[in-house]
Amino acid sequence: MTTERERIADFDEEKLAGIIDLYLRTGIAVHSPGAMGRQFSGVVPLAGVIDFVTSMVNQPSSFYEAAQLPNVAEQIMAEELNAFIGWPAGGFGMVTTSGGSLANLTALLAARNRAFPDFWEGGGPGPVGSGRPAIAVGEDVHYSVSRAAGVLGIGEAQIVRLPLNARRQVCPDRAEAVLAAAERRGLQVFCVVASAGTTSVGAFDPLDELADLAHRRGAWLHVDGAHGASLLVSDRLRPKLRGIEKADSLAWDAHKMMFVPAPCTLLFYRDREQGLGAFRQQASYVFDEEPDLYTALDSGGETFECTKRPMIMALWALWAVHGRALFAEKIEQLCRTTGQAHQVLLEQPDFEALHEPEANILCFRYRPAGLTGTGPADRRELHRLQVAIRNRVKRDGTFFISKVDIDGTAALRVVLMNHETSTEHFRMLLREIRSAGQDIQLNGKGNR
Numbered sequence: 001m002t003t004e005r006e007r008i009a010d011f012d013e014e015k016l017a018g019i020i021d022l023y024l025r026t027g028i029a030v031h032s033p034g035a036m037g038r039q040f041s042g043v044v045p046l047a048g049v050i051d052f053v054t055s056m057v058n059q060p061s062s063f064y065e066a067a068q069l070p071n072v073a074e075q076i077m078a079e080e081l082n083a084f085i086g087w088p089a090g091g092f093g094m095v096t097t098s099g100g101s102l103a104n105l106t107a108l109l110a111a112r113n114r115a116f117p118d119f120w121e122g123g124g125p126g127p128v129g130s131g132r133p134a135i136a137v138g139e140d141v142h143y144s145v146s147r148a149a150g151v152l153g154i155g156e157a158q159i160v161r162l163p164l165n166a167r168r169q170v171c172p173d174r175a176e177a178v179l180a181a182a183e184r185r186g187l188q189v190f191c192v193v194a195s196a197g198t199t200s201v202g203a204f205d206p207l208d209e210l211a212d213l214a215h216r217r218g219a220w221l222h223v224d225g226a227h228g229a230s231l232l233v234s235d236r237l238r239p240k241l242r243g244i245e246k247a248d249s250l251a252w253d254a255h256k257m258m259f260v261p262a263p264c265t266l267l268f269y270r271d272r273e274q275g276l277g278a279f280r281q282q283a284s285y286v287f288d289e290e291p292d293l294y295t296a297l298d299s300g301g302e303t304f305e306c307t308k309r310p311m312i313m314a315l316w317a318l319w320a321v322h323g324r325a326l327f328a329e330k331i332e333q334l335c336r337t338t339g340q341a342h343q344v345l346l347e348q349p350d351f352e353a354l355h356e357p358e359a360n361i362l363c364f365r366y367r368p369a370g371l372t373g374t375g376p377a378d379r380r381e382l383h384r385l386q387v388a389i390r391n392r393v394k395r396d397g398t399f400f401i402s403k404v405d406i407d408g409t410a411a412l413r414v415v416l417m418n419h420e421t422s423t424e425h426f427r428m429l430l431r432e433i434r435s436a437g438q439d440i441q442l443n444g445k446g447n448r
């Protein structure tokens with residue numbers, strides 16, 4: 001910090017170098033093949049360059065008059081990506097939001113306003129006799145969805161949890177009965193939320209069946225594709241999202257599997273008119289009474305943000321310069337390497353693979369002989385060991401992994417986001433985990 005208080009301190013190259021150096025040496029190193037713990041992208045350098053320009057031109061993208069290129073780029077990217085969703089051109093809509101959490105909240109608002117048109121104005125669910133507003137989600141849904149229920153005033157108690165099958169996907173057959181029971185309890189489920197790539201294990205819910213189920217009951221199907229929607233751009237992986245064209249809305253984080261700087265989320269609506277229903281307000285200083293060809297591109301009325309980063313620019317620039325194959329190849333490689341990592345795990349007698357990976361997330365446990373019991377005390381011990389291993393690996397710093405509780409017991413979790421991560425890196429990680437695990441078991445503690 002400068003000690004200068006009276007005048008503007010001179011530019012100091014060394015200080016700047018110190019700041020940048022500290023920035024690079026701390027936090028998650030997304031460009032390191034060892035950073036396998038979170039869904040943060042190793043950004044494609046060209047995207048970083050455009051992001052730098054974005055910061056300097058500082059155009060807020062909610063309004064065409066202030067950010068013409070970003071608004072047009074949003075239209076272009078919406079059409080390009082809709083080619084993989086499959087909605088008829090002309091009727092669908094897309095807005096960018098600052099993150100998947102905000103996209104989920106915005107979609108739920110639109111769904112709630114459709115089912116309860118007086119809620120926005122009157123602040124309550126509607127005429128006497130209508131059920132209490134509720135949403136239905138899979139057990140593994142991202143926390144932003146239950147948080148959105150809180151923000152919307154629906155209340156945690158009105159979140160209907162749909163059971164999962166052995167692959168941790170929502171099970172449509174059992175969901176039907178749960179929804180019927182919720183209705184009997186006086187709930188009106190206005191939205192079913194499916195996950196296209198759960199955060200915990202990367203499971204893809206059966207969208208086709210869940211869309212039919214939701215629509216039979218007059219509910220909206222929102223797909224939280226924050227993590228996995230990007231698989232749509234790969235011909236090989238697109239079938240994971242079979243039925244996506246039946247969804248009413250889709251949240252798609254480009255800052256995860258499209259390798260651009262955060263935040264960059266695209267919120268799609270099958271019917272643009274329904275999306276327009278998320279917010280209702282007048283503000284004469286920004287919203288035009290009579291939109292023309294250009295102000296019709298404004299998205300300020302459809303998103304929370306007033307000032308919004310033109311987050312589409314990095315994505316559009318990558319798409320424009322390198323084309324779809326850049327994304328498809330990277331995503332396919334990440335999923336392929338995760339599959340190979342799973343095979344490596346299966347060869348290790350002291351590790352337990354918890355699922356066959358559907359995408360690029362893999363959960364497992366270090367479980368040496370002596371820890372194979374299934375009683376409550378064994379599970380507690382197993383849980384403690386995974387947590388201690390995760391903390392040790394994080395502290396040692398060569399690898400960065402995360403942990404997630406699966407059926408109440410901690411598991412180690414890797415998310416392959418960097419195409420330079422290979423199965424050899426994964427083997428090195430397992431060696432490090434094994435040695436940490438043995439040491440912790442010997443010394444009885446997580447910390448050396």
Ligand SMILES: Cc1ncc(COP(=O)(O)O)c(C=O)c1O
Nearest residue numbers: 099100101142198199224226227
């Ligand atoms: C499935 C899922 N939904 C939503 C989110 C939240 O997205 P964001 O971090 O962009 O707010 C995440 C983040 O990890 C996620 O995995």
